[in-house]
Amino acid sequence: MSDSAKILLAHGSGGRRTRDLVRDTFLPAFANPFLETLSDSAVLPEPPAGRLALTTDGFVVDPPVFPGGNLGSLSVCGTVNDLAVAGARPLWLSFAVILEEGCPIDLLETLVAGAAAAAEEAGVRIVAGDTKVVPRGRGDRVYAVTSGLGVVPEGREIDDRRIRPGDAVLVSGPVGDHGATVMACRHGMSGPGLRSDAAPLGGLVEALLSSGADVRAMHDPTRGGVAVTCNEAASRAGARFRLDEAAIPVRPEVEAVCETLGLDPLYVACEGRLLAWVAAPDADRALAALREHPLGTAAARIGVVEDARPAGAPVILRTRIGGERPLDLLSGSDLPRIC
Amino acid sequence: MLFDPRAVAALARRIRAAASALGRRVVLMEVCGTHTHAIAAAGLRRLLPPQVRLVSGPGCPVCVTPVDYLDRAEALAALPGTIVCTFGDLMRVPSSRGSLERSRAAGAGVRVVYSPRDALDVARAEPASRVVFLSVGFETTAPTIAAALAESEDSGIPNFRILPGNKTVPPPLRALASDPGVLLDGVLLPGHVSVVTGSRAFSFLAEELGVPAAVVGFTPADVLRGVLELVEQLRDGRAEVANLYGRVVREEGNPRARTVLDRFFEPADAVWRGLGAIGSSGLALRPEWAHRDASRIEVAVPEPVEPSGCRCGDVLRGSIEPPECSLFASACTPDTPVGACMVSGEGTCAAWYRHERRTAKERP
């Protein structure tokens, strides 16, 4: 294979190869006037009125390309979604990659195209970037780091501390698709219905908020899935959530992967799902707004907020057979097991 | 249907009716860790009447793996050019001084696989490395490892070895059922072990020891059917081995799997964490496969250290419930496990911690 097909240390040296890589790979994909200046900083116009929201995230995924997305699209979606669930309208992103020497350039091109397409879908611009190369063996092909800047319009208060007993817990669709798909790839499983749900949630969030429902808080259940996200939200809210296992949508394909590898879908990551806590009287309206959006057609009401109890778990699951158990934070749910 | 709440409720009602005719409290043991997990995850204990007490047995292969096995696995992983492949279950089990997960962080060659065949693939892909598969598990898993060994022989993969640690279920069950110090009125038999061994492998329970037993599946309805069967046998003064998992378990099991197993393994005495040494309860590689035996690799293994205060042994014998251990949920949690029963997802303590802690605390 020729040199030109692989990343060399020189691609990160700041010299001619770096320039060529930026010119041939990044600029055409992310095309926008802020990036094209190639200055040290993107100097941006004054943002719309509101409070600024800033987030940053590192992305590592094995394999870097999977059904329904890739590391590039994932990194843009993840950052856009962190802004969106805070009630912010995402505006600008930075995108940095750390490449391992020897990483195929066509892999990089695939990831950049994925990032560009996700940014387009999300209506954000990638206005700053960076490339570094580490020696072979010091990294795993490619890592991405994205930061995002957005604006929370006046009057929006999305905050776990606003969650109240009686509120409804909604989810925008089936859970666990992303994590199950990636695990399936790693362990030799595949199927046409098995795809990452990675998607930018900005549009879905706007649809929900414009329904007029009193949305108290929102989260995207990424690492640790619904179970961990709910535990964290419950602690911050000082409340207890009761979830109904039978109401939580899980695709049959995801169920099959989880059964085979001994995983619990409630602990498996989503990358394009929204959890929302909504005032009870507004729950139906909020659910209807979610379902009208293409990303929320399978939205469901999955639980209710209760008063916190001094003893006991912050999240309780009503099981399918009508039993009850705490849905704890736990470690080790990410390893496939045979027992 | 197997998760139908109406069927579950109906079974629970029948169990209550049958139990009321018992006239005493009975102790039933679910031998298999996957049962322990299923019982806890569905909240089944709460559906049982006070006369029926379910205790967990020694059926979690991770939990009964002695600490020196893990120490040896870590020592092997630290050898240059050696890759230890393991089921994910073993990664976080505490060894004397760490765990495989910590060893990996320290630079040792450790990989998680789903199948012994995946370890064979590693050996194929890295012919210059020595690949050691951690061979743990009961009769369900042992034949899959034997089949991987057969493949390594037949396709000439010289750099694949196993660290033998497999165990068989009937010997400890016989030991527990014959031990006057262990209260045991009936046994829920492990469904997937029985797929290989056949229900016949457990007939000694009823025929020699007079203990009622039932081979059961893993859904809530399966487990409750098993409990109902045992309570009815006890009520009627019968002792049989009932096969309630006939959809996959035959009386004779899977003879082909046992043939493949016998080609490579032979019975050997084995140490069970918490239970001690039990005769002919383990599987050792036959001498002709010494070249596949990673326990013959020279490596310095430090003196094993067992955690102090840990009552995993009593938990595995079913003589205490996890909250009766003073470390439970205080020093010993899934994030900081002291004993093996807290580590594995199907370990009794982990299952209790995750699913039944609230009830446990509410108990007098």
Place this chain on the structure above:
Amino acid sequence: MCLAVPMELVARRELEGEVERNGVRRKVSLALLPEAEIGQHLLIHAGYAIGAVDAEEARETIALLEELARASEEGR
């Protein structure tokens, strides 16, 4: 102690099988169940088929539970 999942055998070449459950496929070894037939549901553990599901027995179990559920609804 042993997770095992029933999956349908959809293709095989000698001892290499392909099984499917809910639209998800995986390659498995049939070395422990060489007599497996296409269309059969097999019990899969750690990448190997270890047993076959007896369709008749499975139907009987379901029928039994359906009867229990019905009885439960009728309040018996």
